[in-house]
Amino acid sequence: xxxxxxxxxxRPEEVLIEAISGMLAGLSHVAVxxxxxxxxxxxxxxxxxxxTKTRVSxxxxxxxxxxxxxxxxFDLAGQGRIDAFFLSGGQIDxxxxxxxxxxxxxxxxxxxxxxxxxxxxxxYLVPRVILFxxxxxxxTLVEQVDFISAPGVxxxxxxxxxxxxxxxxxxxxxxxxxxxxxxxxxxxxxxxSLEEVRDQTGFDFDLPEDGQVPFTPTPDAATLETIRxxxxxxxxxxxxxxAARVFDLGSAA
Amino acid sequence: xxITPTSVESLVSQVEDGAMIALxxxxxxxxxxxxxxxxxxxxxxxxLVGVPQMGLHADLLIGAGCVSVVExxxxxxxxxxxxxxxxxxxxxxxxxxxxxxxPAILTQLQASEKGTPFGVLRGMIGxxxxxxxxxxxxxxxxxxxxxxxxxxxxxxxxFTMMHALKAxxxxxxxxGVRRELMLMARASAATxxxxxxxxxxxxxxxxxxxxxxxxxxYVSAIAEVADGAWPYALPGGYREDExxxxxxxxxxxxxxxxQTYLQRFVFDGEPRxxxx
Numbered sequence: 365x366x367x368x369x370x371x372x373x374x375r376p377e378e379v380l381i382e383a384i385s386g387m388l389a390g391l392s393h394v395a396v397x398x399x400x401x402x403x404x405x406x407x408x409x410x411x412x413x414x415x416t417k418t419r420v421s422x423x424x425x426x427x428x429x430x431x432x433x434x435x436x437x438f439d440l441a442g443q444g445r446i447d448a449f450f451l452s453g454g455q456i457d458x459x460x461x462x463x464x465x466x467x468x469x470x471x472x473x474x475x476x477x478x479x480x481x482x483x484x485x486x487x488y489l490v491p492r493v494i495l496f497x498x499x500x501x502x503x504t505l506v507e508q509v510d511f512i513s514a515p516g517v518x519x520x521x522x523x524x525x526x527x528x529x530x531x532x533x534x535x536x537x538x539x540x541x542x543x544x545x546x547x548x549x550x551x552x553x554x555x556x557s558l559e560e561v562r563d564q565t566g567f568d569f570d571l572p573e574d575g576q577v578p579f580t581p582t583p584d585a586a587t588l589e590t591i592r593x594x595x596x597x598x599x600x601x602x603x604x605x606x607a608a609r610v611f612d613l614g615s616a617a
Numbered sequence: 618x619x620i621t622p623t624s625v626e627s628l629v630s631q632v633e634d635g636a637m638i639a640l641x642x643x644x645x646x647x648x649x650x651x652x653x654x655x656x657x658x659x660x661x662x663x664x665l666v667g668v669p670q671m672g673l674h675a676d677l678l679i680g681a682g683c684v685s686v687v688e689x690x691x692x693x694x695x696x697x698x699x700x701x702x703x704x705x706x707x708x709x710x711x712x713x714x715x716x717x718x719x720p721a722i723l724t725q726l727q728a729s730e731k732g733t734p735f736g737v738l739r740g741m742i743g744x745x746x747x748x749x750x751x752x753x754x755x756x757x758x759x760x761x762x763x764x765x766x767x768x769x770x771x772x773x774x775x776f777t778m779m780h781a782l783k784a785x786x787x788x789x790x791x792x793g794v795r796r797e798l799m800l801m802a803r804a805s806a807a808t809x810x811x812x813x814x815x816x817x818x819x820x821x822x823x824x825x826x827x828x829x830x831x832x833x834x835y836v837s838a839i840a841e842v843a844d845g846a847w848p849y850a851l852p853g854g855y856r857e858d859e860x861x862x863x864x865x866x867x868x869x870x871x872x873x874x875x876q877t878y879l880q881r882f883v884f885d886g887e888p889r890x891x892x893x
Contacts, residue, residue, distance in 0.1 A: 398691070398693065399695060401696075424642075424644040424645070426794050426852055426853075431796060433796075433798075434719055434797060435720075435800060436797070438719060439720075465716055465745075471710060472710040473708055476703075476707040478691035478700065479691030479693070480716060480717070480718045480744075481670065481718065482718055482720060483718060484746055485718055485741065486740075488741075512744055514740075514743075519743075521763050521764070522743065523739055523766070603696060605696040605859070606696060
């Protein structure tokens with residue numbers, strides 16, 4: 365690995381925001397669902413860099429550019445009018461299956477999560493779904509999920525223009541290869557290592573073609589200013605608690 | 618035709634044990650004042666439908682023993698964490714959870730809205746959701762070859778319950794930017810609404826407000842009650858009471874703490890609402 369040029373004041377959340385934003389550049393319409401403050405910030409960052417190019421919709425916001433809420437969001441996805449979306453999971457496995465429901469026996473689970481939200485629709489229809497899971501551990505990234513809210517890949521006869529594009533955690537960024545149904549490590553966040561990623565991942569994954577694992581780039585000073593200023597203020601409308609905790613910002617709603 | 622405003626207690630007196638009730642998502646127009654009144658009434662075996670997800674309003678009713686079935690895409694306390702009484706009941710196996718996904722529930726309500734027996738939706742094939750939903754069926758697209766698609770039956774709740782900023786004298790309800798909530802009201806047999814205030818202007822006669830107005834034809838009864846969404850936010854009205862929600866999250870982690878919460882904020886009377 366090469367030594368990263370670290371800015372000591374960069375928050376780990378800000379590394380993820382920059383990395384996700386890089387995957388959204390050039391897209392027309394990015395939608396953000398429930399409980400996704402870091403993806404939301406990344407979408408706003410992309411929009412602030414290209415305000416006339418990338419539209420952002422946030423479920424629960426009162427400032428979307430459409431006016432029929434969740435219903436319209438899913439209808440937009442059904443028609444292919446959304447280019448990128450985010451999903452998380454209580455468990456995510458090596459085939460990119462997502463579990464938002466339960467661990468253990470479904471009828472009497474050891475752990476119960478909130479539920480599948482829109483995953484069983486959006487994962488199939490949005491071309492670029494970015495999986496997001498802050499906690500990178502063998503508890504969350506497992507060999508096989510206990511419940512498939514939405515599968516990573518589908519048989520050829522199932523209508524599926526969309527699917528997993530990447531997985532980002534507090535440790536690293538993986539790309540997903542839909543043909544092989546496997547993750548490939550793209551980069552490790554500054555302050556972490558390949559060994560740590562291996563130790564904390566419950567599934568098998570590929571390394572970059574050249575065997576070299578780079579560090580995830582950190583945002584530059586101008587980007588940090590944008591994240592901490594206009595992006596944080598827009599985020600506070602929908603995620604006041606996150607904005608207050610990470611950016612020390614009260615709700616602007 | 619005028620709708621005569623009534624009391625919250627009178628609204629919920631219409632709800633019998635076992636009723637199916639559609640509720641809005643946690644970020645929009647929840648009538649917490651009706652949820653608390655339902656708990657005081659001691660209603661049992663409710664079937665809650667999250668449109669498409671639910672939060673505190675569902676967690677309170679579940680914790681208070683009013684619910685036997687939830688049909689929803691999620692029960693969540695959002696940024697505050699897992700909904701504690703839903704989680705406890707699901708883990709204990711005492712609550713039947715009909716796990717769904719947001720657009721499936723919306724499609725089922727749209728079928729009801731149209732008066733058709735079912736709707737169809739892309740996605741879901743290969744999800745374990747289908748394994749646990751006998752009422753959802755994978756069929757063929759009759760207009761193509763080898764194109765499986767999911768068929769979803771129409772869903773007609775007995776009631777929709779919501780809270781809004783205002784109603785007019787005819788019973789039209791102002792939803793503003795939350796006009797998506799019209800779907801659940803159109804799909805339900807009856808809709809009970811609490812509002813912050815009743816106004817003299819006719820909301821549906823003015824084209825500016827008409828587009829954001831739930832027509833009175835879908836509205837069964839209204840009660841005027843200030844702070845009816847509290848401790849949740851009311852879009853266009855007030856912000857959520859973060860301190861109270863955090864207190865709820867702390868108390869509701871245990872059955873004993875939840876009972877303390879119920880006593881203080883439900884059974885001892887409405888905490889922020891002046892007596893009518």
